Amino acid sequence: MSDGVIVMPYPEGHKLKVRGKIIESAAQAFRKNGIRDISVPFIMKGAGLTHGGFYAHFDNKEQLVAEACRYAISDTIALLQEAADQEKQGTKINAVIDYYLSQYHRDKTEMGCILPTLTGEIARSSxxxxxxxxDELERMIDFISDLAEVDKSTGSALLSNMVGTLMLARSVNNSKLSDSLLTAGKKHAKDLIKT
Incomplete structure (x- = not known):
């Protein structure tokens, strides 16, 4: 007690929970807008926190970018696994391709795969x-390869096709062209893994 003010300690796990909220906010912001145009204050506001608390959790923005990439890829793998698990009739990889190259996934950038958004920027990162x-890209390639039951080279080509298609479909301002890119991407992705 100091000057009549009782200071209550935070509950156990509080700092970890707050760090998780910051990472989740960053992942959402980076998915939608990339890295360069997103500030630390914007991320902290998205987590419901003030800017001043950032350095209690991260040394710098680069550390947060790394953690947000890790989080976002894990989140995407979980979503794709869920799409695969819901498939009862066809092949699980086709369900993943259909989800990944869907209009929904194209339009929900803040919840979607981070690879199409950040790939260009990462080349200039730390x-x-x-x-x-x-490391996370390799984990994603392994996930796709295992699910498709193909070698890593074919899995890499499949993921590259999917990411590239989604990048282009999100980039154009013509909805018919965007939809046709998704349709063509799905067809060619599935052709890659036909036996």
Missing amino acids: AEVRQVFT
């Missing part, structure tokens, strides 16, 4: 961020 991105 070594730490690039290493995390590389």
Whole structure:
């Protein structure tokens, strides 16, 4: 007690919970807008926190970018696994392709895969961020390869097709062209894994 004010300690796990909220806010912001145009105050506001608390959790923005990449890829893998698990009739990888290259996924950038949004920026990021991105990309390739029951080379080509298609479909301002890109991407992705 100091000057009649009782200071209550935060409950156990509070700091970890707050850090998680910051990472989630960053992942959502980076998915939608990329890295460069998103400020730390914007991320903190998205987490319902003030800017001053940031450095109690992260050394710098680069560290947050790395953690947000890790979080976003894990989140995407979970969503894709859910799409695969819901498939009862066809092949699980086709369900994943259909979800990934859907209008819904194209339009929900803040909840979608981070790879189409950040790939161009990551090449100019720090070594730490690039290493995390590389590790997470490899994890995504392994997930796709295992689900499709193909070798890693084919899984890499499949993921590249999907990410590239989504990047282009999100980039154009012509909805018919965007939809046709998604349709063509789905067809060619599925052709890659036909036996």
